[in-house]
Amino acid sequence: MVLDAPSVQRLVEAFRRLPGIGKRTAERLALHVLTAPADEAVLLSESVKEARAAITTCSRCGNLTDINPCAICSDDRRDxxxxxxxxxxxxxxxxxxxxxxxxxxxxxxxxxxxxxxxxxxxxxxxxxxxxxxxxxxxxxxxxxxxxxxxxxxxxxxxxxxxxxxxxxxxIAHGVPMGGGLEFADDATLTHALQGRRSV
Amino acid sequence: MHLRRLQCDGFRCLKAIDFSPGDGLTFLRGKNAQGKTSVLESILYAATSKSHRTNTERDLVGKDGDGFRIAVDTQGLERSVKLEAFWRQGIKRFKVNGVALERVSDILGHVSIILFSPEDTALVRGGASVRRAFMDMELSQLSPVYLNALQDYRKALRQRNELLRQPRVSRDLLEAWDPQLARAGSELITQRAAYLEELSELAQEAYRTLSDGEALRAAYKPDVEPGEDLDDLFRQSADNDIRRRQTTRGPHRDDITLTIEGQPARSHGSQGQQKTAALCLRLADLELVKRRNGEYPVLMLDEVFSELDAERVRRLFEYIDPEVQCIVTTTETNPAWNPTGRHATQFLMEAGQLRPI
Missing domain, CATH: 3.40.1360.10 (Dna Topoisomerase Vi A Subunit; Chain: A, domain 2)
Known part of the structure; x- marks a missing residue:
């Protein structure tokens, strides 16, 4: 089976390492990459490579950025x-x-x-x-x-x-804005009650 | 609360089971090793995600099988609940009324089951951890706040203990875990104290009835007294913790003291007294749940006849409210044998198969 080929296995494993991707989805994505037009696959790999090369972590704040220091660190209007x-x-x-x-x-x-x-x-x-x-x-x-x-x-x-x-x-923790109390879970509500304040 | 129907497949030595007990008393008759206890265990597992005999789900799978499935239909005063438990090759899934649960622990509190089994003598004879597990399990079913606090406490405690195992421990790092440990820990202590106060009174009453007047006392023995500032305590015991490489104080050291006629039950009680004391803790819990939830849990008694003498058995069934649905196992296969004085629905268990008799 094509999924057993070493190169395909490597691709499946690479997808699996992404967050939120299980075995099934990884195989589906791999098959998609293999059956899509060749330039689409190339575009994907090039995009990954380019974005990875272009983006670094800011030497000051550690956030992801394409310039160093990042836009926020170099913005004088920020406090x-x-x-x-x-x-x-x-x-x-x-x-x-x-x-x-x-x-x-x-x-x-x-x-x-x-x-x-x-x-x-x-x-x-x-x-x-x-x-x-x-x-x-x-x-x-x-x-x-x-x-x-x-x-x-x-x-x-x-x-x-x-x-x-x-x-x-x-930062405060509690009930989400615009959300009904009935949708908050027990732990959130307990914390929200503990963190109550006078109005 | 009533158990209407149990269906299970692939569980231990059981064949495909479809079991509908009576509203009152039900006998599961059968010789040893036919699967009576496994039937009770499957019900307990579906209701709590825990077995009383093992912590490894693999053990619950039948020979040559790779998983099991349990479905339990219950009818309470206000709602009916269908529980489904599923386990296959390490994957565990629980459903309540068809809705899959995100966390397995969310199963607690939907259906209330109390099991008394021969293993329960460990409540009297065993170490403190057995009695803590008892409190934790019962309180987690009664109070979601308790369950949350317990999970928070255990998580923070594991992290703090891991820090203490490291070769050099920074006080600042250690103290970072104290506030959440203290917050969760205080909740545990408060709820345990209130629970034990109520349980003790009920256990005393049950024991008096079963033993003809003897006095059983079950007292909460907290490592840290309720109301004491835990945050302070953790800070004060930090040096000792570092020396001993573990968190030495806190509710994870709690216990319950059991005394019969003023003597420690663990060391001074006879075997009969110890078994009766363990049973009375379960019976007290039965009444306590009824008080708090407004209805009785399902009571399952495993091998209670071989555990107690005839007189205590007679008194036991005088004590149990006729309203309680009660499932009892016995190795006595003769359908005419019934020391309870009550009408019973009867089933015979043979080689993992169950049939009405």
């Missing part, structure tokens, strides 16, 4: 005194889409996870501390995910940073 810490580039992109945040970002590329061997040095926190000093940051907003590891990372950072001139804040 340099406020830094939003996210786990991954996707987190920064999500907040950018919101359109109201005017500060800058710092991407950790991970969170503390002892079971997976990820400690502070894997998150390259030295770079973060240096930035805070060099750029005169006054507020650090920790926007790591609301997972056990994200929470622990937020706690750790607040312990390391809070104090001398820097305020550390954590």
């Amino acid at each position: 340099a005194k406020t830094l939003c810490i996210v786990e991954r580039p996707a987190g920064a992109m999500a907040i950018e889409k919101g359109g109201t945040y005017k500060g800058r970002y710092h991407v950790l590329h991970g969170v503390l996870n002892p079971l997976e061997g990820i400690g502070p040095s894997e998150l390259r926190l030295d770079r973060l501390y240096k930035r805070i000093q060099d750029e005169g940051v006054r507020e650090v907003i920790v926007a790591t995910n609301a997972t056990a590891e994200g929470e622990a990372t937020a706690m750790y950072l607040s312990g390391q940073l809070d104090g001398d001139d820097v305020k550390v804040t954590r």
Whole structure:
């Protein structure tokens, strides 16, 4: 069978390594690439190669960018005194889409996870501390995910940073805007109730 | 709550089973190793995703098979629930009324089943972990908040313990896990204390009835007293934790103290007393669930006749409310043999097959 050919197997495995792709889908994608017009397959591989070569991580904030430093880091209109810490580039992109945040970002590329061997040095926190000093940051907003590891990372950072001139804040968690209470899961509602405030 | 129908296929030594018990008492008769316990186990598994005999689903698969399927129909006061459990080569899926669950643990709380089995003497004789597992299982079914807290606590505890196993431990890193551990841990302690207070009173009453006046006491023995600041405690015990390379304090060290006539049941109780005490914890739980949910769970008693003497059996069936649907196994195959004084629907189990008698 064609799926057994070594070159095809390599292709299937490459697709499988992509997030959200299982064995079935990987095979479907591979078969599509093999049956589509040849130039479409070439376009795909060229696009991957080119995009990969064109995009790097920003030397300052660690976000994905095509220029270095990235557009946000080099934009003087952004508030340099406020830094939003996210786990991954996707987190920064999500907040950018919101359109109201005017500060800058710092991407950790991970969170503390002892079971997976990820400690502070894997998150390259030295770079973060240096930035805070060099750029005169006054507020650090920790926007790591609301997972056990994200929470622990937020706690750790607040312990390391809070104090001398820097305020550390954590983004709020709770019921999504425009969403009915009945659609929120138990854990979210519990946290939303714990985090209630007077109106 | 009533079990209307059990269908299962590929489970342990069972042939394809289609079992509809009676509303009151049902006897599953059969010689040893015919599959009576497996029938109860399949019901428990569909309702809780756990077996009382193994933690490995592979063990639940019949010889030469590669998976199993269980369907359970139940009728409660307010709604009927159909549970489906499916396992094949490591893939596990649960459905409630046809809807697939995202997390297997979401199965808890839909259908309430209480099983008493010979393994339950471990509740009295075994280590603290057995009694913690009992509290955790029962409370997780009663309260989704408890289940969430338990999952959060376990996750944070695993991470914190992993840190403590590393050659050099930074205090700052360790303390990063404390607030969430404290938040979840306090919830566990509060709920366990309230649960045990209620359970103890009910267990005492059950034991008094079954044993003709003896006193059983079940008391919550928390490692950290309710109301104490856990966050502080974790910080204070950090040095000791680092030395011992594990989280030494917290609700993962909790226990239940069981005493009969003022003596520790574990060391001083006779075998009969220990078995009765374990049974009474289950019976107390039966009443407690009725109080909280407004209806009785399904009660399954495995080998209760060989576990208890005739007098206790008689008292047991005086104690169990006639409203309770009760499924009882026995090795006595003679349909006329019935020490309960109640009418029973009867089935005979032979070589994995079940038929009404």
